Amino acid sequence: MRARRPGSHGWSWRRWLLHGTLLLAVAIFVLPVYMMVVTALKEPAAIELSTAWQLPPTWNWESFGQAWTAFLPKLKNSLVLTFAATACSALLGSLNGYAFAKWPFPGSRLVFALILFGMFIPYQAILIPLFGFIKAIGLYGSIWGLVLVHTVYGLPITTLIFRNYYVEIPDALMEASELEGAGFFAIYRHVVFPLSLPAFVVVIIWQFTQIWNEFLFAVTLSNPDSQPITVALAQLAGGEAVRWNLPMAGALLAALPTLLVYVLGGRWFVRGLLAGSVKG
């Protein structure tokens, strides 16, 4: 079945059925996006449940302008948070992964497992002490509190991805520098780090998406000034008597950065996804 390519005589009914089913699935996946865009482009007065699927009678770009003005500070918060926490957790993860993969010390397997477990805990189980801790060190309501939190809870996955990547680097590559007397950091800088680009791309894409999209820490540890976009969006959409063009425009704005990353880096995105699950 798999090897049989459609011949020049046209397609069998099976191939029509296959493509028909796949296209139907595409429709299911795309319809919500269509609805989001169409609703965002409507005048508030033109939004009615009965005509929700129809194209807007007049194109109203105003919603995006309004959403942009309202969300700009939140977008900035999200950007600062995402960039800082992604960079920190990627760097630390790279060093950890290198240590675990290339310089295992007595008990390193247990330490690795202990760090890894942090990936799976429901954060509700640490939320109350975390809230108290962030408050106590004066970072409640500051974006830097969230940076710290995302860096720490990002460590398990970044360490895991880097470790699995570095294990594949042949030891022979390191031995030459080792004979020349290079130690832990010299080998990292001259041999391992230059080879790390693919792993960094995977980790950065993964962390960027996760942190940008995160909501529980954001809603617990931020105040209106330091709110990331997800919190602002949830508040806007959750209000009473919503005019739906605004939340839809806001949802689109909140989704664009991660969608962009997905479109540009799809291959690496999938690799991060597999690293976070199949290998567990």
Place this chain on the structure above:
Amino acid sequence: MTTRKRASQRTSFLVVLPSLLLVGIFVYGFIGRTIYTSLTDWGQDPAQALALSPVTRFVGLDNYRQLFTGLIDGRFRQDLVSTVFFTLFFLAGCLGAGLLLAILIDHKPRGEGIFRSVYLFPFALSFVVTGTIWRWLLQPSGGLNRLPPLIGLPAGEFTWLTSRQQVWRFDWNSLPVILAVLCGLGLALLAARDLRGGRRRRRGVASAGGAVAVLAWAVLWGRSWSPLPFPELHGFNLAFIGIVVASVWQMAGYTMALYLAGLSGIPEELREAAMVEGASGWQLYTRVILPLLAPITLSAMIVLGHISLKIFDLVFAMAGPDNAYTDVPALLMYVTTFRGNQFAKGAAIGTILLLLVALIVVPYLRSQLRREVDR
């Protein structure tokens, strides 16, 4: 081992140490702190709840007793039931849709890469974005219900998200018996498998004994013990259908990606051998490929299962934090703690969530790490 090598090993440990300390505090320390908090009465006295250094008393397992058998915590019990139902449907939906899409794409359609990208894109979205869109799509007299009129049918009348109806109701007091019967049947199955194989006789006999004991308890004494002094009905809230639909929309592509990774690992020769043996396309999948995908299904179930137990943002965005008909423990923990200032009770709910997640994740992690060692 050379001294230099040993020095590098020491450096290696020192490099990992800060991360170990951070995770030690932020994961294990905080979990311990949460468990301790759950054993106090922090929050019961409103005057002390928000004090800088609140005076709390140690009350043992009282918070847990209240959650499972207390008068006022019926909402928590319904949330537990809801989470179990949600997890079942979410898993079935994602695994079914993901496997179907993966098998279709495995047939090498034209534009394979485009199909794959389209199915996976919702996974890149925030649950809050998904929730916002689907909240609008599932408006009772709009959205999905207005799709049939587009092809000339009458409008739908599903109340996906706003239904107040509950089905498959059962009394909370019969839960111990239900659990015991399920547990007993599971043990009996295990025993049957072990004894038939003949290799693990002792484990088989032990399981059989356990099954008999548990079932006997359920039949003889189970009914005489009821956690609540009154009947309390719980069941599946139909309002969760909307949340299941939205979450499957978001995660089906992810499951597909997992299955596709598994499919690409199946050697071409194996498929060809099966075809030479005369297997039909259907048999190729049911006899050869699906059994080989079993480990993927297991990983997917673990990952999806722990996502579904933790689900919070999607429900928050779709139905709001105070909607009893779509409530889940993860959300109740947040509301109890940060809206109601019932810190101890929130901590108890958080601990229960942790136990539930650990129940599925720890055995899996152990087997994965053991496999790593074997390699």
